[in-house]
Amino acid sequence: MSFSEFDLIERFFSGHANRDDVVIGVGDDAAVLNVPTGQQLVVTTDTLIEGVHFPIETSAEHIGYKSLAVSLSDLAAMGAEPAWATLSLAIPAYDEAWLTGFSHGFLELAKTHNVALVGGDTVSGPLSITVQLHGLVPDGQAIRRDGASKGDLVYVTGTLGDAGLALAGLQNRLNLDPVILKRLRQRLDCPTPRIEAGLALRGLASACIDVSDGLLSDLGHITNKSGVGADIILEQLPLSVDTEQYIANSGDWNIALVAGDDYELCFTAPANNKIESLLKSLGCTCIGKITQQAKIRCFHTDGSLYESGKTGFDHFAV
Amino acid sequence: MSFSEFDLIERFFSGHANRDDVVIGVGDDAAVLNVPTGQQLVVTTDTLIEGVHFPIETSAEHIGYKSLAVSLSDLAAMGAEPAWATLSLAIPAYDEAWLTGFSHGFLELAKTHNVALVGGDTVSGPLSITVQLHGLVPDGQAIRRDGASKGDLVYVTGTLGDAGLALAGLQNRLNLDPVILKRLRQRLDCPTPRIEAGLALRGLASACIDVSDGLLSDLGHITNKSGVGADIILEQLPLSVDTEQYIANSGDWNIALVAGDDYELCFTAPANNKIESLLKSLGCTCIGKITQQAKIRCFHTDGSLYESGKTGFDHFAV
Incomplete structure (x- = not known):
């Protein structure tokens, strides 16, 4: 044969x-x-x-x-x-x-x-x-990385951290309940591409990226390209029950901030009640706002600063 | 860093x-x-x-x-x-x-x-x-594989077999003079993409393919897709001095027929004096003609049949 x-x-x-x-x-x-x-x-x-x-x-x-x-x-x-x-x-x-x-x-x-x-x-x-x-x-309607302006709000689709948590469990860096690991693994292996959300964001979002290397790293591409910074409120990050539980137990917000592979969209849009309502109805979550200073800071709701100390995944970082 | x-x-x-x-x-x-x-x-x-x-x-x-x-x-x-x-x-x-x-x-x-x-x-x-x-x-001017008709002539650009000869030398399947091997190797490592010839063939060629897996294999894609066959005259194959010498010594025409990697174009065009002259002026060589029977045959100029016994390179042939 x-x-x-x-x-x-x-x-x-x-x-x-x-x-x-x-x-x-x-x-x-x-x-x-x-x-x-x-x-x-x-x-x-x-x-x-x-x-x-x-x-x-x-x-x-x-x-x-x-x-x-x-x-x-x-x-x-x-x-x-x-x-x-x-x-x-x-x-x-x-x-x-x-x-x-x-x-x-x-x-x-x-x-x-x-x-x-x-x-x-x-x-x-x-x-x-x-x-x-x-x-x-x-023509002209592609959503770029470089369009974010001071005062824009920062949004994400879906939830963050599930894929990173699954990977940590698979690599035995964390000890996870098998039922929870199986559920999380679905998010690692079968991420949902946010095509519908992307189409809906035409004309609404000022900048957009997908979260593959981790939120801070990928939002960093938006802020770098746009010449701005961002303030993120940790308690506003959309989390699954499993990831919320993990963070509640560990205090480790990095699973949502720097672990990659979620393939959610992170985007910015003007602060405007009508747009905010529309984006909320699309299932998007506001997690912070664009600032003038060229860095990304993470705060708790009580105003205290959270130092991540890490950036996202890079194949050739040395 | x-x-x-x-x-x-x-x-x-x-x-x-x-x-x-x-x-x-x-x-x-x-x-x-x-x-x-x-x-x-x-x-x-x-x-x-x-x-x-x-x-x-x-x-x-x-x-x-x-x-x-x-x-x-x-x-x-x-x-x-x-x-x-x-x-x-x-x-x-x-x-x-x-x-x-x-x-x-x-x-x-x-x-x-x-x-x-x-x-x-x-x-x-x-x-x-x-x-x-x-x-x-x-629009509509791409040259396909399926347009060859009975009576069309078969052409190739450049010369055939040099890359295959170089590879055989490098793999020690053949013992080649180092000066000749160095010259042939240029053809293996740096094939010339025939972009200009391809552009010139719009509206002239009835079918075209590039010779990556070997002439018989690639011409076979044209004949299969077009529902025709082809007769090739070995002595009409364009050869470099080195490859001509190798075939004269060995009688091994397969180096030009089934060795791949030449990245020349193989194409068909209607038998027409004006087209033939034009293609000749472009440096193309007529090597045979399209036939009705669904196979490719190779002949010497004296009319005797040459049985190649081989086809081209296939990554997953078992």
Whole structure:
């Protein structure tokens, strides 16, 4: 039996979304795509490495899901609508069960967000997954990192710290109840890309980023690019019951401030009652405000300062 | 000293082409790009793994060059004009000399072809490079694989077999004179993407592919997609002096037929004196013709059949 790279792509990765704007998809030297007039192209790429971006024992299905989810999260942070993906997959050997699981996780999420897989490359090598994702945004409406102004409020979607808590449990840095760990792990393995929130934020948010390296690190990109600072109120941080309990017991706010992998959106918007109500109705939580001084400070509600002493994850920090 | 991923990208990869159509480049969650009205987007992605796509002792500069060259070659095969690239780089550790060499090789070629680097991801892991390249082609003018018709002539650009011969020498499968090996190795490490030829072929070629896995394998994609076959005349294959000499001594035509990595274009065009003259003036060589029977046959000029017995490189052939 001969089983080629071309068969592999066709066999495992044909069940993605069909889109009319795909002129040529997988199976030629390159894909050919129609970008509608009045729309700008939004492009992001992410590489996931075993043991770095997901624990080695992560299921193939969750790896497939997450490898697309992290790129969807980048598009969400730009206010872009997902459209087309390419996938570069390095695998040590042909493994039917693994490929079945991986492609299922990837393709189910692709269908959910109407993403067509238009190109790919499969090679033999240490497990490594690179997804490039293309989205569309009306001309001039992409949400940048550099638009935050003094007085803007700082918001996040969802809850913070769950993925970091799960990772700490998996790595035996914390001793967690197995039921709680299982629940938290869902957040680590299957983060929800906030595409709908990102689309809703067009024209509302002054700056936006997704929280992949940790809140302080990622909000730091907004404040650095915008030439501002921020004051955060710890007790306003949105937390799951599990993470709230952990912080109540440990006093360790860093799990919500510097642990990454939550893939929530952190964004700023003008302080305005109408916008505040709208964002609240979208499930967003106000966690602080933009200041003039070029640093991020964390306060308790009683006004006392909390020194985190840490920043977020960096692959090459020395 | 702290040296972050963001510094890394800014430090080593800022010297690429500047393009007016880049609205947001490196440094946000995603790039934002303007696709001109009347143009279609052409997208390709390729992953290069050490020891698979380049010998382990390949210089960082040549790895940087080749990682972009192979994607440029895909765009050439579509008749597309290069525009924007993203780069995902997994490296085992921060190595200033290696990054300097790699980025130099990558960026010099990017500038040559007016390619802007608009996004990237750097992670720690076994050496692996994924480049995604975007090009533009006027609506409907992309050159596909499925347009070859019976009676069309088959052409290639440049010469075939040099890269395969170099690899065989490097792997000690052949004993080559060091001067010859050095000359051939230039073709293996630094293939010339045939962008100009690809642009010239718009409206002329009926089908096109780049020769990465070997002539028979890649021409096979054209014939399979087009539902035709092809007859090739061995003595018409364009060869360098070194490869011609090797074949004269060994009778081993497979070095030109099944060895990959040449990154020349293989294409078909209607049999027409005017087109033939034009293609000849572009440096293209006619090597055979498209037939009705669904297979590729190789003949000597005396009419005798040559049985290759091999196909091209496949990562997952078992």
